[in-house]
Amino acid sequence: MDWETVIGLEVHVQLLTNSKLFSGSSTRFGAEPNTQACAVDIALPGVLPVMNRDAARMAVKFGLAVGATINRRSIFARKNYFYPDLPKGYQISQYELPVVQLGRLAIEVDGVHKEIGITRAHLEEDAGKSLHEDFRGLTGIDLNRAGTPLLEIVSEPDLRSAREAVAYLKKLHVLVRYLGICDGNMQEGSFRCDANVSVRPRGQHAFGTRAEIKNVNSFRFVEKAIDYEVGRQIELIEGGGKVVQETRQYDSVRNETRSMRSKEEAHDYRYFPDPDLLPLQLDPGFIEETATDMPELPDAKRERFTREYGLTVYDAEVLTGSRDMADYYEDAVRAVPGQPKLTANWVIGEFSGYLNRDNVEVSGAPVTSDMLAGLVQRIADSTISGKIAKEIFEAMWDGEGDADAVIDKRGLRQITDKSAIEQVIDEVLTRNPKQLEQYRAGQDKLFGFFVGQVMKATQGKANPAQVNDALRKKLDGNRT
Amino acid sequence: MHRKSVAELSKALNKKDISSCELTSVYLDRIQAHSELNAFITVDRERALKQAQEADARLKAGTGTALTGIPIAQKDIFCTDGMLTTCASRMLANFVAPYDATVIRKFGEAGSVLLGKTNMDEFAMGSSNETSFFGPVRNPWDRRCVPGGSSGGSAAAVAARLAVAATGTDTGGSIRQPAALTGITGLKPSYGRVSRYGMIAFASSLDQAGPMTRSAEDAALLLNVMAGFDPLDSTSVDRPVPDYASTLDRPLTGLRIGLPQEYFGEGLGTGVAVAIESALEEFRKLGAKILEVSLPNSSLAIPCYYVLAPAEASSNLARYDGVRYGYRAPEYEDLWEMYAKSRAQGFGAEVKRRIMIGTYALSAGYYDAYYLKAQKLRRLISSDFDRAFEVCDVIMGPAAPSTAFELGSKTDDPVAMYLSDIYTISVNLAGLPGMSIPAGFDSNGRPIGLQIIGKYFDEARLLNVAHKFQQATDWHLRVPEGF
Numbered sequence: 001m002d003w004e005t006v007i008g009l010e011v012h013v014q015l016l017t018n019s020k021l022f023s024g025s026s027t028r029f030g031a032e033p034n035t036q037a038c039a040v041d042i043a044l045p046g047v048l049p050v051m052n053r054d055a056a057r058m059a060v061k062f063g064l065a066v067g068a069t070i071n072r073r074s075i076f077a078r079k080n081y082f083y084p085d086l087p088k089g090y091q092i093s094q095y096e097l098p099v100v101q102l103g104r105l106a107i108e109v110d111g112v113h114k115e116i117g118i119t120r121a122h123l124e125e126d127a128g129k130s131l132h133e134d135f136r137g138l139t140g141i142d143l144n145r146a147g148t149p150l151l152e153i154v155s156e157p158d159l160r161s162a163r164e165a166v167a168y169l170k171k172l173h174v175l176v177r178y179l180g181i182c183d184g185n186m187q188e189g190s191f192r193c194d195a196n197v198s199v200r201p202r203g204q205h206a207f208g209t210r211a212e213i214k215n216v217n218s219f220r221f222v223e224k225a226i227d228y229e230v231g232r233q234i235e236l237i238e239g240g241g242k243v244v245q246e247t248r249q250y251d252s253v254r255n256e257t258r259s260m261r262s263k264e265e266a267h268d269y270r271y272f273p274d275p276d277l278l279p280l281q282l283d284p285g286f287i288e289e290t291a292t293d294m295p296e297l298p299d300a301k302r303e304r305f306t307r308e309y310g311l312t313v314y315d316a317e318v319l320t321g322s323r324d325m326a327d328y329y330e331d332a333v334r335a336v337p338g339q340p341k342l343t344a345n346w347v348i349g350e351f352s353g354y355l356n357r358d359n360v361e362v363s364g365a366p367v368t369s370d371m372l373a374g375l376v377q378r379i380a381d382s383t384i385s386g387k388i389a390k391e392i393f394e395a396m397w398d399g400e401g402d403a404d405a406v407i408d409k410r411g412l413r414q415i416t417d418k419s420a421i422e423q424v425i426d427e428v429l430t431r432n433p434k435q436l437e438q439y440r441a442g443q444d445k446l447f448g449f450f451v452g453q454v455m456k457a458t459q460g461k462a463n464p465a466q467v468n469d470a471l472r473k474k475l476d477g478n479r480t
Numbered sequence: 481m482h483r484k485s486v487a488e489l490s491k492a493l494n495k496k497d498i499s500s501c502e503l504t505s506v507y508l509d510r511i512q513a514h515s516e517l518n519a520f521i522t523v524d525r526e527r528a529l530k531q532a533q534e535a536d537a538r539l540k541a542g543t544g545t546a547l548t549g550i551p552i553a554q555k556d557i558f559c560t561d562g563m564l565t566t567c568a569s570r571m572l573a574n575f576v577a578p579y580d581a582t583v584i585r586k587f588g589e590a591g592s593v594l595l596g597k598t599n600m601d602e603f604a605m606g607s608s609n610e611t612s613f614f615g616p617v618r619n620p621w622d623r624r625c626v627p628g629g630s631s632g633g634s635a636a637a638v639a640a641r642l643a644v645a646a647t648g649t650d651t652g653g654s655i656r657q658p659a660a661l662t663g664i665t666g667l668k669p670s671y672g673r674v675s676r677y678g679m680i681a682f683a684s685s686l687d688q689a690g691p692m693t694r695s696a697e698d699a700a701l702l703l704n705v706m707a708g709f710d711p712l713d714s715t716s717v718d719r720p721v722p723d724y725a726s727t728l729d730r731p732l733t734g735l736r737i738g739l740p741q742e743y744f745g746e747g748l749g750t751g752v753a754v755a756i757e758s759a760l761e762e763f764r765k766l767g768a769k770i771l772e773v774s775l776p777n778s779s780l781a782i783p784c785y786y787v788l789a790p791a792e793a794s795s796n797l798a799r800y801d802g803v804r805y806g807y808r809a810p811e812y813e814d815l816w817e818m819y820a821k822s823r824a825q826g827f828g829a830e831v832k833r834r835i836m837i838g839t840y841a842l843s844a845g846y847y848d849a850y851y852l853k854a855q856k857l858r859r860l861i862s863s864d865f866d867r868a869f870e871v872c873d874v875i876m877g878p879a880a881p882s883t884a885f886e887l888g889s890k891t892d893d894p895v896a897m898y899l900s901d902i903y904t905i906s907v908n909l910a911g912l913p914g915m916s917i918p919a920g921f922d923s924n925g926r927p928i929g930l931q932i933i934g935k936y937f938d939e940a941r942l943l944n945v946a947h948k949f950q951q952a953t954d955w956h957l958r959v960p961e962g963f
Binding site for chain 2: 039042043044045046047048049050051078080082084087088089090139141268270271272275276277278
């Protein structure tokens with residue numbers, strides 16, 4: 001049978017506020033356990049939550065970016081369940097009336113454009129962490145994370161393959177970082193994904209029974225987990241079985257999903273409006289103010305890069321992959337006008353390569369956009385060749401100063417003097433009579449050998465185009 | 481000295497006729513001498529005397545306030561830094577709060593002396609003070625009787641003159657009903673008038689702290705300190721706090737008093753009805769006009785409350801799980817057993833009953849029928865008051881259907897117990913201010929309370945009306961025999 005996959009994603013985005021959603025504790029990652037948990041976070045008797053205005057602003061920003069409805073009035077509810085890392089015995093979340101509703105996000109897979117619906121995005125607090133290792137059979141509780149603000153973004157079941165799911169996630173990942181509302185760090189759990197997966201015979205309107213795969217923490221694993229789950233469900237149904245609605249966990253080591261709890265065991269969360277918090281009221285001024293504070297969004301920026309700088313869609317996509325990268329590129333382009341394509345090649349090539357090699361952020365790169373522009377300038381005006389430029393880039397990265405300083409220090413200025421090049425060519429031909437004879441006997445491929453010898457003799461400084469020209473003239477001019 | 485009011489003592493302290501240390505010692509000795517009332521859970525003599533010394537220094541420096549040096553008792557529901565804060569529960573019997581509730585902080589800043597923490601119904605759930613883990617409180621008017629609840633310890637302490645004044649909290653009548661049963665003045669302010677920060681939650685949308693005093697004038701002085709917006713409590717209201725003491729003497733000429741017919745029907749004790757009638761006569765003499773109003777949904781208040789309050793409580797009390805503080809069962813096999821045993825052993829029967837009711841009311845499939853329905857009733861009850869206040873300035877009636885009842889007489893019948901709050905509960909549901917003031921005695925010599933209900937944030941008017949009545953009567957000056 002021909003099966004169709006149906007996927008909806010729930011993404012938990014940790015908001016980049018300084019303090020927690022309902023208390024003044026810091027949200028910094030990596031502190032000693034329980035050092036960032038105040039009376040409110042550990043739920044002492046008598047404490048009360050107070051809403052963090054910054055978190056509301058970030059939620060609105062996201063809503064505006066996905067063209068959603070911003071609810072001027074939204075309600076915090078309590079989701080009740082017992083767990084040791086949930087200090088109050090309930091999580092404060094938004095249930096019936098979320099702050100953001102009905103948005104959309106465009107994705108592209110294999111050149112096919114598709115709009116994915118966003119059902120809702122709501123604010124909620126994170127729980128703490130249970131630590132099961134290192135306590136000799138006991139469980140440790142770290143409440144530093146308890147109360148950290150999350151925006152849970154729920155998609156419509158519009159995704160039809162694992163690849164679409166990953167495309168959507170990546171798109172969302174870029175977007176939240178653009179908006180400056182999340183650092184996107186998946187290792188630290190700042191961007192987490194649950195996937196609701198079901199299958200149905202193609203053409204059938206009704207959805208199949210879904211399984212929810214919890215907390216997958218990389219794009220690659222999301223794809224693998226969904227693919228595994230789809231395979232499992234199809235195999236199950238075709239073997240005469242039935243998919244049960246349940247929560248499943250992905251094991252990346254064995255590449256499989258395993259049942260965590262079924263619907264029957266599911267909690268009754270007993271949601272009800274939190275009487276300690278008034279409804280979240282957003283006045284139009286607050287929303288307008290947030291709207292004027294919006295950065296250029298990835299899609300718009302990519303489109304502008306292709307239009308304004310004549311870049312390919314691919315190059316524009318790569319350069320707009322993060323706001324830092326795009327800013328870096330544009331800063332460099334501004335410093336060396338007229339070279340957008342060459343600049344793009346260097347940003348996407350060497351610069352990105354070194355960032356990855358050394359695992360540093362754009363902001364921490366030793367080669368600034370001005371330095372890169374200086375290098376591009378020297379390539380463009382033929383002071384150096386592209387090959388030499390790579391050596392210079394490495395020197396700049398290692399802290400030897402800007403391009404001109406490295407060129408001067410290392411004497412890398414390109415030789416463009418015609419007579420100087422011709423002189424070197426003559427010497428090379430004189431030193432290699434055998435090869436010259438073979439070339440003249442028809443071994444054309446030896447041309448490259450002569451070019452190499454000339455470049456070697458000039459330590460790569462000779463202008464390659466001029467070397468080619470002059471050599472061609474010398475060799476072929478004498479060929480009869 | 482122990483018969484004097486806050487206002488009188490404040491004057492004496494500021495004139496240095498007495499010192500706070502002397503005054504505090506007198507009260508500490510009285511508390512000890514009358515420990516059989518069981519009004520206090522914790523008394524910290526050293527801490528009290530240290531605060532008294534500080535108060536005396538402040539009075540000497542001339543920087544005292546109306547409450548500087550005044551010994552006050554705090555209900556054991558307010559977190560008090562470095563002091564046991566138990567909520568009268570085994571669950572918190574070992575809990576030393578690491579911070580001050582806003583109310584405690586404000587009294588501290590005003591320079592009042594904290595005598596101790598008063599007994600109460602466990603987690604404020606009860607109308608007789610019999611659900612306390614620390615045993616029942618005795619009514620100083622008749623020790624066979626309960627003082628009412630849940631703020632029974634504070635009520636008994638003020639009635640027996642073991643404290644100049646006290647605080648209470650009121651979720652369904654827990655200030656007004658014990659005030660009525662012990663012959664003192666108790667004020668439940670409008671919801672949002674006093675910060676709930678640090679006050680251990682029972683039902684968050686109903687809980688409100690207020691003063692329990694010997695007179696309306698004293699209540700005004702305490703409310704001046706307690707009231708006000710608190711950035712730590714999102715449900716506190718950002719409105720200026722008037723000087724409640726400055727408007728006490730306004731004449732009542734032309735005051736329109738509404739009498740809800742529903743408050744004078746079946747179930748109201750004869751003695752109470754008679755006392756209320758003569759109190760109204762007094763108000764007529766003071767120039768007030770009495771008219772009938774209707775609160776047609778009054779009969780729905782108790783069922784509505786006993787869905788909403790337990791629902792909120794079931795969630796509010798989930799934090800007492802034995803994990804981070806409080807009681808933990810000594811033996812358990814695994815996490816779930818630790819939860820189950822700690823909560824089964826740590827909570828008393830009434831608390832567990834309400835957690836069960838609340839959990840049920842919020843459960844999938846029942847939520848609409850119970851919780852949502854109750855929310856709708858709450859709005860109806862609230863609009864009853866809105867309509868009544870279109871024609872009157874205050875509403876009056878009994879604070880409780882009967883006078884103090886004997887210990888154990890209602891403990892086996894929760895519904896009979898719940899009916900003690902029949903006249904007070906709807907005021908909490910509507911978020912309005914309500915007061916109980918002494919208005920006479922029944923044939924057994926047990927006090928009767930008159931309830932005055934005001935418009936939203938109209939505490940000044942309530943205090944004014946109560947004060948004028950107390951200027952004309954002496955019920956509030958009566959002291960139980962032996963105190």
